[in-house]
Amino acid sequence: MSKIKIAVFGCGAIAQRRHIPEYAENELAELVAFADPILERAQAMADQYGGKAYASYEELLASEDVDAVSVCTPNHLHASMAISAANAGKHVLVEKPMAATAEEGEQMIEAARRNGVFLMVGHNQRLMPPHVKAKEILDSGELGRVLTFRTSFGHPGPEGWSVDGAGSWFFRKDEAVMGAMGDLGVHKSDFIRYLLNDEVAEVAGFIGTVDKKDTDVDDNAACLLRMKSGAIGTLVASWTQYKGGDNSTVLWCERGVMKIGTVDGDEVIVEPTEGLTQTYKVGAMATNEKQVPSGVIDAFLESVSTGTPPAISGEEGLKSLKVILAAFESQRTGQFVKL
Known part of the structure; x- marks a missing residue:
């Protein structure tokens, strides 16, 4: 079976220490792209793990054929990035807190539902x-x-x-x-x-x-x-x-x-x-x-590969x-x- 193509938005600590290495170790995943406004950070990850670096997630979404994204950015960006990725037909794993407001959380859940993709929250x-x-x-x-x-x-x-x-x-x-x-x-x-x-x-x-x-x-x-x-x-x-x-x-x-x-x-x-x-x-x-x-990456990839909705869903993230x-x-x- 072909690997799940992954993009990572945000290349700070949680991406470097958890998301990216855990994707790299899981045979279901292939890391193909990284986005960070500090391009050197994205480039460092691309150099280490393969794939391409972008300074903007919009450019990444427009240029790359990926199946799923991890949103590992500052909290105020979680909703806009998750919604953009869902609208592009990508499954989304978003770090916690999933959003800044309950309304944003609802919009994220709705975007995933409308586009037939999964939304999972990183409650490890x-x-x-x-x-x-x-x-x-x-x-x-x-x-x-x-x-x-x-x-x-x-x-x-x-x-x-x-x-x-x-x-x-x-x-x-x-x-x-x-x-x-x-x-x-x-x-x-x-x-x-x-x-x-x-x-x-x-x-x-x-x-x-x-x-x-x-x-x-x-x-x-x-x-x-x-x-x-x-x-x-x-x-x-x-x-x-x-x-x-x-x-x-x-x-x-x-x-x-x-x-x-x-x-x-x-x-x-x-x-x-x-x-x-x-x-x-x-x-x-x-x-x-x-x-x-953390178990989160493995659970997310399992959901995507089997088409099973994630247990730690957007709805669960919103209640928390x-x-x-x-x-x-x-x-x-x-x-x-x-x-």
């Missing part, structure tokens, strides 16, 4: 081995209903991750739209919806810039969530965990507690109210320092984005926001 938290295992245990019913939870994602911030360091677009509100919440919080709203198989009914958010200098994007958020099932919990996103960053989730259930990512080496711990504690060593979660395959947008609305108004 669902695919990390500890999270897959946790979902399996929870779905088995052995712990009963989830009553309360906490989920958290924090690290020292994008200056250590972005190819532009402290000068990164992550800190410019017109390009980033949102800070730690768009980078990390939306991962956790997606993960908790997925893990609990439940939707967020109501949100309260404290969101602010606590420590980062010369930026007006948020570097910290603490949110309260009430789920449709009645479960209540907290969601934390932070760019100021300068030591001991956190990517953990704890669920207190009817018949015990599940701890995910709280102890190095024991990725999932189940402590039933009756019986022995069980630990599962299922492999680590990806971190900025330690890149393990709406939770974060509601938290910002809560911060703005000082009110709880119902979804």
Whole structure:
């Protein structure tokens, strides 16, 4: 079978460290083109992986015959690029947050539907081995209903991750739209919806810039969530965990507690109210320092090659984005926001 021809829009950190190498390692894919306004960046990827470099994604779409694109650009460009690619008949994998607004998200979903292509959002938290295992245990019913939870994602911030360091677009509100919440919080709203198989009914958010200098994007958020099932919990996103960053989730259930990512080496711990504690060593979660395959690229290529709609669809991405947008609305108004 012929390979799926891939173009990548944006050649910054997420493209260089995740998307591009993971496409290169998957035999279903052939990398054919790269676009970045800093042409040297696109050229460096073309030199390393083969294919052609473009300074503009429009020119790439007009010139190249590709089947699918990865959108790895600053957040404010996600919607326009994804819609252009869908209108050109390409399947789209877009980084999170999928869009800057709910309206943009709807337009992206509509463009993909109208053009008969898939739209997938890069919510890799669902695919990390500890999270897959946790979902399996929870779905088995052995712990009963989830009553309360906490989920958290924090690290020292994008200056250590972005190819532009402290000068990164992550800190410019017109390009980033949102800070730690768009980078990390939306991962956790997606993960908790997925893990609990439940939707967020109501949100309260404290969101602010606590420590980062010369930026007006948020570097910290603490949110309260009430789920449709009645479960209540907290969601934390932070760019100021300068030591001991956190990517953990704890669920207190009817018949015990599940701890995910709280102890190095024991990725999932189940402590039933009756019986022995069980630990599962299922492999680590990806971190900025330690890149393990995200699973996202493989899942996207599998969808395209088999014609199966992606599980992490545009619709799913939009529901997760709406939770974060509601938290910002809560911060703005000082009110709880119902979804």
